[in-house]
Amino acid sequence: MRIINREKKSSPPLSTSPCAHLRAAYHTCFNRWYSEEFVKGHWDKKGCVSEWQKYRACLSEHLDDKHLSRFLEAECLVDSFIQAISRKYKSWDLGHNLHGTSISTFRREKVF
Amino acid sequence: MVKAYTQEHIYKHPWERVTSASWRKFSDPENKRTLSHILEVDTLNCNLDSQSGKLYTTRALTVHAPGPWFIRKIIGQDICHCVESTVVDAQSRSMQLKTRNVSLKKFIEVEEKIRYDPHPDNPTGWTICRQETSISIKPLSALASMAEKVEQKCAERFMQNSTKGREVMERICKYLEAESSGISI
Numbered sequence: 427m428r429i430i431n432r433e434k435k436s437s438p439p440l441s442t443s444p445c446a447h448l449r450a451a452y453h454t455c456f457n458r459w460y461s462e463e464f465v466k467g468h469w470d471k472k473g474c475v476s477e478w479q480k481y482r483a484c485l486s487e488h489l490d491d492k493h494l495s496r497f498l499e500a501e502c503l504v505d506s507f508i509q510a511i512s513r514k515y516k517s518w519d520l521g522h523n524l525h526g527t528s529i530s531t532f533r534r535e536k537v538f
Numbered sequence: 539m540v541k542a543y544t545q546e547h548i549y550k551h552p553w554e555r556v557t558s559a560s561w562r563k564f565s566d567p568e569n570k571r572t573l574s575h576i577l578e579v580d581t582l583n584c585n586l587d588s589q590s591g592k593l594y595t596t597r598a599l600t601v602h603a604p605g606p607w608f609i610r611k612i613i614g615q616d617i618c619h620c621v622e623s624t625v626v627d628a629q630s631r632s633m634q635l636k637t638r639n640v641s642l643k644k645f646i647e648v649e650e651k652i653r654y655d656p657h658p659d660n661p662t663g664w665t666i667c668r669q670e671t672s673i674s675i676k677p678l679s680a681l682a683s684m685a686e687k688v689e690q691k692c693a694e695r696f697m698q699n700s701t702k703g704r705e706v707m708e709r710i711c712k713y714l715e716a717e718s719s720g721i722s723i
Contacts, residue, residue: 443578443580445580449580449581450565450567452581453565453579453581456561456581456584457558457561457562457565460557460558460561460593461554461555461558461714464591464593464626464628465553465554465557465558465628466554467591467628469586469588469591469593469628470588471588472584472586472588478584481581485580485582
């Protein structure tokens with residue numbers, strides 16, 4: 427906790443995510459697809475598939491050292507998120523992690 | 539102890555543009571300064587129902603929510619993680635967003651619902667935004683005795699942030715409008 431408080435004094439980083447570039451590429455593509463295709467009635471095909479796959483792969487890979495692992499500590503999660511995680515990490519014991527274990531506490535201190 | 543607030547705002551822009559702006563609100567880098575409380579936005583899931591024209595998206599928001607020192611002392615952190623689920627129905631032209639916190643739930647639960655619909659008086663030109671926020675401090679939390687004050691503070695902050703959010707939305711709409719008419723700004 428002491429570590430957390432000390433770190434908070436410095437201004438928050440804009441983005442420390444190792445997936446920031448892939449994320450930006452996907453979001454830019456998605457925004458364009460949304461306003462130029464989807465709302466204009468062309469919803470038969472999902473856009474930005476390759477951008478999504480690259481970004482998604484990075485997210486899954488860095489789930490552990492990124493803040494996203496903290497979501498596993500939450501008691502109640504969006505179904506789709508649990509499904510997405512468990513698809514990728516079939517071996518993970520989600521139920522165990524959901525209630526905050528010593529492993530997740532350790533992760534928290536490592537992340538911040 | 540739950541506090542609920544509703545707000546309404548009319549955008550003098552068509553629904554297509556306003557909902558496009560809504561997607562860009564947190565992800566366009568130029569808004570980072572205004573919406574500095576949003577640290578990170580990640581898309582966790584995005585599904586398209588190509589039969590009905592419905593788009594389902596789940597995003598993770600990392601929010602910086604500094605409070606009074608005693609709250610930081612009790613909670614031990616000032617970063618909050620939220621999950622935002624969005625459904626856009628392109629056929630009926632509606633967008634619904636629901637955001638709630640997934641961390642710090644022992645202390646506080648915040649749920650924000652936003653709807654964007656074409657304005658009934660001018661369905662092709664204007665958009666009505668309805669926003670509902672509910673804030674609840676957990677009665678068992680160490681904050682219970684000052685829950686009322688904390689809720690008030692949270693509510694004030696939410697109001698400030700939603701005003702900022704609207705300003706950003708208006709700015710993006712203008713930008714998109716200029717872009718669609720071929721004027722570069």
